[in-house]
Amino acid sequence: IEATMAYFDEKAKEDPDFFYRIRLDDEDRVRNMYWVDGAARRAYKHFRDCISFDATYLTNMYKMPCAPFIGINNHNQSLQFGCGLVRNEDTDGYFWLFKTFLECMGGLAPMNIITDQDFSMRAGIEEVFPLAVHRHCRWHIIKKAEE
Template structure:
């Protein structure tokens, strides 16, 4: 039987201290198989009062299913003394969303603009190519809508 790491999470004291002050919004974006262990790398990133990026911790996951994300988010929460993020920005992943809903039920969960535009171009590219004014209106709607009502009105 071979032994291998299933999941791992790292955080240091400086990140834990900073998180207490700058947990208002974090970004969570998994990178795929870019490390020597061929495991998805999952950093938790925030921004401080000088508009500088901060890494609050980082996980390596063997499985990107709901259980894997739930484990990672619970571990993050435990390391951060039970303080959940107020807002979390992620890619569009159903397993990730389920983990966020379970572990951070009060956090406002938003999708990353970059991922929204990328998916729209993948699925609507030919449609937008024939209608550049609609493409521009779509991007303005995504960029400038702060509420559901504003988005739907746009």
């Protein structure tokens, strides 16, 4: 984590709009992490009409799900509006991540958000983004129907 924080500090020197937050537990272990570069923060103001949030990827030795916030620009290209890591996929973890995202984006909530059918995620969205229209991802619905 020290190397990650050093990297983020270096990015913040290069990009004054770079943003990151790390939440530690009582034993100084990472509970949650969120980061985004300045270009993505600036783009979000124009393309926040619909974002996808998915925490299904385990990409590290600690098995912390990687949770990117993805949007689409006016050229139908995907944009990443930041990325989070969550140790526990519970309401508290998602609440922190969504509040941090909202803080980073100057209080501008997404208008629509597409997620899987996770109940903890839904509770966090209802609390932090109360005016956002929340829909479930078609792929997840079909996958669960097949099961």
